[in-house]
Amino acid sequence: MIKSFPLSLRSKTTALKQPKELFSFARDIDGEWIYGDAEAKDQAMAYFYLPDSDVGRNIDLGAGISKFKKMPDEQNVGDFPALLRAIQLHEEKTGSRISTNIVTYRGLMTKLLVLPYNLNDAVSMYVVPFDGQLFVRNDEDAELARRREQNESQNQPEGTVSKFEYLGYKFEAIATLPKPWAQTPRATIEKRGKKLVNNYEQYISVVKTGIGKAKLLLAGEVDCVFDYVPEDPRENVLLHYAELKTSRVLQHPGQVVTFEKKLFKTWAQSFLLGVGTVVYGFRDDNVHLQGVEVYKTEEIPVLIKDNKLTDQGNKIACTNALKWYGAVIEWLVEQVDAADESKAYKVSFDPGSRTFSLIELDSEEGKKVREKTISKEFSEWRRSERQ
Ligand code: 0WD
Ligand code: CA
Secondary structure (H helix, E strand, O other): OEEEEOOOOOOOOOOEEEEEEEEEEEEOOOOOEEOOHHHHHHHHOOEEOOOHHHHOOOOEOOOOHHHOEOOOHHHOOOOHHHHHHHHHHHHHHHOOOOOOOEEEEHHHHHHHHHHHHOOOOOEEEEEEEEOOEEEEEEOHHHHHHHHHHHHHHOOOOOOOOOHHHHHHHHHHHHHEEOOOHHHOOHHHHHOHHHOOOEOOOEEEEEEEEEEOOEEEEEEEEEOEEOOOOOOOOOOOHHHHEEEEEEEEOOOOHHHHHHHHHHHHHHHHHHHHHOOOEEEEEEEOOOOEEEEEEEEEHHHHHHHHHHOHHHOOOOOOOHHHHHHHHHHHHHHHHHHOOOOOOOOOEEEEEEOOOOEEEEEEOOHHHHHHHHHHHOOHHHHHHHHHHHO
16 A cells, blocks of 8 residues: 655644653663653753853864764664653553654654755655554664765765764753753863763653644653753743754855755754754854854744745745644544554655655565564553553
């Protein structure tokens, strides 16, 4: 069975739910997972701290690159068993099952949301119905092949990091503290420019959100707390989180066009998880930090809309992207029987033919994908719940 979905389809309305954090988990410097919301917050949350005096210091975002601790690409592909284990532990603790239509990593939904303005990027992911929900997992082989291709085209030896990839992690290291400022020893603040940089440590927020009639559980990496964590648990902590990014300084109109596309992707990524703030570090060609700009996520669609420099051509409209995303999610939920545990599907977008399709896998491949996606432990947990 192959079904394709016209790229021109849009839902009429985009009834959106404000995402709400259910819990968090984290990965430590050794690549071990930290489960439990309190533990993850205590051990892995970072706090934004970048005073103007630091920004004026011409910080070298390439410094320390030879000491970068890089997780091998094959291990850094969006760990599905870890997510399912985190969900199970949360369900055991609360005594209730999270019953969204879709369970997935945020990054995959970002790919769908930005698709109308990224028609040159292929998309490939698996959909596995289980226990009344659709578990959407990355096509890791395609992802790794894409990364290898990218490394080869940039003459980047495997296992090493390019200056441009490194500077993003370096910016995070110089712009955050491991504890709120008041609780951080002065020496830690002063020495953070020398801190070893790695891509092992990450804090992952798991949120419940929705578009149209569909409800989604999304797990996504959050870079830091922008201002403070509200004491009242009824307040929305997500609005206090920030996404950190870097960009080259903007000097020519052409660079503004490129930046706007990047800002659109960052908006999509942050919007899906409900992250309140986006912080951009701007660097020169020698990768020295030249300036910092803070954006509220909800303001970005208006900034893009009002940008006169990008008024020509296929002007990006965030609401248009949302209507596409809403229609695709609705279509997926309608097409795939979430109760049929004998099947598995691939969702893909092929830039060559510009087709967006849903393909039922043959029974052998389907079985493999199912086994890889739904861990035995999670399957047993949910089965025990059903009785
Ligand atoms: O397809 C996915 N969602 C992937 C997820 C592809 C590769 C890795 N991951 C991993 C992440 O490392 C993390 O463990 O999944 C977890 C969180 O996923 P997410 O929040 O859904 O991922 P996304 O929104 O795509 O990216 C968040 C961060 C990135 O930060 P920036 O500022 O660059 O958006 O996850 C990292 C990266 O730090 N990340 C990657 N790191 C190396 N290679 C990659 C990648 N291909 N993709 C995301
Ligand atoms: Ca980031």
